[in-house]
Amino acid sequence: MNRQTTSNKTSALSYSLRDVAFIALTGVFCGAIFFGTSLSYNFLAAGLAAIGLGPFANDVLLGLWMIAGPLAAMLTQKIGASTIGELLGSFVEMILGGQWGAATLISGLVQGVGNGLGFAMTGYKRFDKLGLLLSTITGTLITFGWSMINEGYGKYNLGFLLLLLLVRFISIGFFAGVLVYWINKLVEKSGILNRD
Amino acid sequence: MNPSLKLGLVLIISFELAFMQSVIANLIVAGLGLIYLILKRVSPKKILWMLVVSIIPVFGTWFSFYTHGAGDAMHSAWLLSTRIYAYIFLGGILSYTGTVDELLGSLEQNCHLPSKFVYGTLGAFNFAPRVVLTVKQMKTAAMMRGEALHVWSPEIFFKSILISLRWSDNLSQAMVSHGFNETTTRTHYDTFAIPWWNWPVAGICLVGLQFLAFSGLF
Numbered sequence: 307m308n309r310q311t312t313s314n315k316t317s318a319l320s321y322s323l324r325d326v327a328f329i330a331l332t333g334v335f336c337g338a339i340f341f342g343t344s345l346s347y348n349f350l351a352a353g354l355a356a357i358g359l360g361p362f363a364n365d366v367l368l369g370l371w372m373i374a375g376p377l378a379a380m381l382t383q384k385i386g387a388s389t390i391g392e393l394l395g396s397f398v399e400m401i402l403g404g405q406w407g408a409a410t411l412i413s414g415l416v417q418g419v420g421n422g423l424g425f426a427m428t429g430y431k432r433f434d435k436l437g438l439l440l441s442t443i444t445g446t447l448i449t450f451g452w453s454m455i456n457e458g459y460g461k462y463n464l465g466f467l468l469l470l471l472l473v474r475f476i477s478i479g480f481f482a483g484v485l486v487y488w489i490n491k492l493v494e495k496s497g498i499l500n501r502d
Numbered sequence: 503m504n505p506s507l508k509l510g511l512v513l514i515i516s517f518e519l520a521f522m523q524s525v526i527a528n529l530i531v532a533g534l535g536l537i538y539l540i541l542k543r544v545s546p547k548k549i550l551w552m553l554v555v556s557i558i559p560v561f562g563t564w565f566s567f568y569t570h571g572a573g574d575a576m577h578s579a580w581l582l583s584t585r586i587y588a589y590i591f592l593g594g595i596l597s598y599t600g601t602v603d604e605l606l607g608s609l610e611q612n613c614h615l616p617s618k619f620v621y622g623t624l625g626a627f628n629f630a631p632r633v634v635l636t637v638k639q640m641k642t643a644a645m646m647r648g649e650a651l652h653v654w655s656p657e658i659f660f661k662s663i664l665i666s667l668r669w670s671d672n673l674s675q676a677m678v679s680h681g682f683n684e685t686t687t688r689t690h691y692d693t694f695a696i697p698w699w700n701w702p703v704a705g706i707c708l709v710g711l712q713f714l715a716f717s718g719l720f
Contacts, residue, residue, distance in 0.1 A: 323677065323684055326622030328670035334630050335662035338637045339653055360562020370653060381663065394623060398630070400597060409516055409589040456520035458567070458585075461578040466570040481654070488656035493663060 321384065329378045329387065333395035336374040340399070361457065365474040368449065369481030371395075371413075375421040376441055376482050380490045381499065383433050388425065388441070392418030413452065420448030421482065435487065442483040446475045503703065504696040505600050505608040511704050512592050515711055519588055525577070527714040528584035535591030544598045552590050560586050602627055608694040618684045625673045636665060 321329075378391025396414025424441025425433065450471055454460040459467060493499060519531060539549060560583045567579035596605075603624065610620040640661050644651045651658040 321618065322674070323618040323622050323682070324670050324674035326619050327626050327673045328666055330623045330626030331629060331633070331666035331670050332663060334626055334633045335637065335666060336659075338630075338634045339658060339662065341634075360559070360566040363562065373659070377659070377663075394626075397623075398627070400593065409593060411513065412516055412520075452520075457563075458578055458582040461567065461572060461575075461582075462570050463572040485654060485656060485659070489659045489663070492656055492660040496660075496664075498664060498667060 321390075325382055325384070326390075329382065329391050330394045330398075332378060332381070333374045333391055334398050336377070336395055337398040340370055361459070361470060362473060364457075365470050366477050368474055369477035369479070369485075371399075372417050372421060372445060372449075372478055372482040373486060375418045376438060376445075376486045377489065379422065379425050379441070380433050380438070380486060381493065383430070385426075385430050386422060388422040389415070389418035392421065409456075413449070413456075416452045417445060417449055420445040423448065438483050438487055442475070442479045445482060446471070446478050449478075450474060504612065504694060504700050505605040506612040506694075507696060507700050507704055508600065509596060509605060509609075511707055512596055514708065516589060516592055518711060518715060519585060519592075522715050523581060524714065524717075524719040525580045525584050526719040528581065528588045530714060532584065532587040532591050535588065535595055539591065539594055539598065542599045544594070548594070548598055552594050556586055556590050604694070607690075607692055611690060611694045612696060616684075617688055621677065621682060622674070625677065626670070629669060629673075637662070 372392065374395035375388035375392035379388035381387075392414045393411070396410045396417075399414075400410045421441045421444065423444040424439075425437050427440050427444070428437050450459070459470060462470070515531065519528070522528070536549070563586060564579045564583040567575055567582060571578045606615075606620045606624050609615045610617055637658075640658060641651050644657070649657075
């Protein structure tokens with residue numbers, strides 16, 4: 307069996323130096339892969355801004371920012387891993403020169419907690435399709451709530467707001483849900499996590 | 503200013519800013535941030551870059567509230583677009599007036615963050631340039647086989663995980679073999695104190711922020 311299924315409650319809470327380095331490195335990788343696309347973000351944003359749909363650039367790509375969290379949770383199966391993964395990921399983005407600065411840290415925390423809630427709802431027992439599905443739902447709702455306040459989404463008219471919510475759910479559902487599921491399947495098939 | 507205190511202050515201001523409904527307050531925060539950056543002799547090129555890179559999102563935000571906003575759309579448009587500038591300069595303070603080493607070192611000593619988080623993260627961050635290079639190599643290698651790796655390809659993440667596993671193993675073993683211990687108390691060569699004047703300055707910033715928040719400015 308791989309180490310995921312043999313982990314028990316105490317090991318689910320304690321992080322070793324290696325776990326921390328692993329989660330941080332995965333975060334750095336996600337950041338680096340994402341930054342390969344930041345150019346396309348600006349193009350997309352510019353195109354959409356011209357027709358008054360600027361925030362969609364944000365919502366379409368939000369899922370990409372949120373891969374690190376659920377990935378860390380699925381791979382390490384530890385309590386709080388998605389929050390730590392997302393927070394480290396956003397820290398990397400901030401340091402590598404993301405354009406949002408300190409706000410990145412706060413949204414990283416919001417995203418991590420949002421994702422983590424989904425796994426928490428399963429009692430940190432279901433790191434599978436169900437856990438991921440719940441985490442994409444809670445991730446969408448929590449981040450959207452924060453956008454209502456922070457990015458002023460509450461001031462849009464209702465139709466526009468619902469469209470934004472839908473786009474965000476599709477983005478998070480695909481990147482932080484389906485894609486993470488595919489990645490995890492590759493990892494499980496390869497057996498690279500059986501290292502203890 | 504002590505890096506941990508600076509981080510805390512910037513986070514509190516950023517958080518409270520999200521709830522504030524005043525264009526002028528946003529501009530004041532952005533202006534003060536800009537002045538701090540200039541006083542700290544951050545290179546004009548970096549400041550210019552911060553201004554340029556934000557043009558698209560600021561314009562996009564303004565225009566979308568202008569076209570789809572409910573209620574006082576003009577106020578929303580100006581409020582949310584000026585808020586972006588406030589965030590960008592606040593973020594610049596963290597990114598450009600201190601190093602990651604200082605911040606993490608200070609978090610360990612002043613906020614008692616466990617050392618494995620501090621040094622695990624620090625070790626991983628030092629890989630950042632190699633990570634960027636490795637991602638490029640993976641893409642190039644795949645292209646030579648006639649495959650294009652996109653952000654939506656699970657393969658690129660799988661390869662990243664493989665490398666992360668190997669590097670984190672090597673890194674933690676190297677650290678332990680150089681005497682790193684997760685449990686014993688550490689002594690420090692670089693110590694981070696919080697100078698006494700930091701507290702009144704932080705206090706003044708926070709009190710000032712409350713004035714901005716509750717004064718009912720436009």
